[in-house]
């Protein structure tokens with residue numbers, strides 16, 4: 001419950017308008033919204049994760065906290081095992097979450113990596129505040145889908161050090177087809193502006209190897225969508241340029257639920273063309289973007305995917 005200016009209390013989870021879906025669901029008493037999440041903040045997995053971009057977490061890696069549920073729910077989800085509630089996650093209140101962040105630090109993590117936290121933003125923001133007040137002292141990363149409400153992002157103002165959003169789609173036709181979100185791109189564009197307002201241009205530590213503040217914007221290229229990807233890269237380079245890192249990901253893998261679904265779009269049932277990925281990387285380089293990460297196309301398959309044993 002949150003106290004409002006008029007002395008009344010309000011619950012941010014009922015009716016819930018935390019994400020751009022603004023579905024207004026009552027998430028109390030075990031009920032869920034489009035994101036399939038109740039108000040119980042559920043962590044599927046927490047671990048030291050060394051697979052993020054090399055400037056994140058330093059030698060200790062990232063203390064990743066994977067939250068269950070997602071407000072975007074792309075049909076090809078690469079983390080399908082955690083985007084739907086599994087019944088096996090652990091529920092935390094804000095004090096417990098803060099302790100988890102501090103424990104990951106004591107285990108050696110060089111950063112805390114909040115993975116898909118936005119549908120739990122009020123609780124997670126309070127937990128980050130508590131952990132920072134208790135001396136967390138390492139960067140906190142917000143790893144999210146890009147489909148975020150600017151007003152909800154403001155809950156994290158002054159608390160997040162590094163934003164790590166995806167930009168997944170440019171065309172409204174594509175985002176409607178793959179995520180039932182025709183408003184994806186304009187919504188993500190506003191969200192990115194708010195993130196950049198909060199953290200500003202990228203800053204590395206004294207070693208020059210570890211990102212302490214700023215943004216890395218990820219785009220995972222999808223098979224059959226080269227033109228959509230080029231539009232995204234053009235936008236990011238012209239809007240932010242080398243004030244942010246752009247991370248182009250080649251690891252798209254058709255997951256079993258897509259391969260088993262005969263109605264799934266044919267292009268999503270295959271892996272990414274190496275040639276198209278290289279064309280996109282060349283296109284980005286041609287725009288003068290030097291703050292960039294690219295992957296080997298051999299990262300397709302399960303090699304680079306976290307192994308979520310459920």
Ligand code: SF4
Nearest residue numbers: 016019023033034035
């Ligand atoms: S966070 Fe979930 S319940 Fe809240 S508006 Fe978005 S989809 Fe609906």
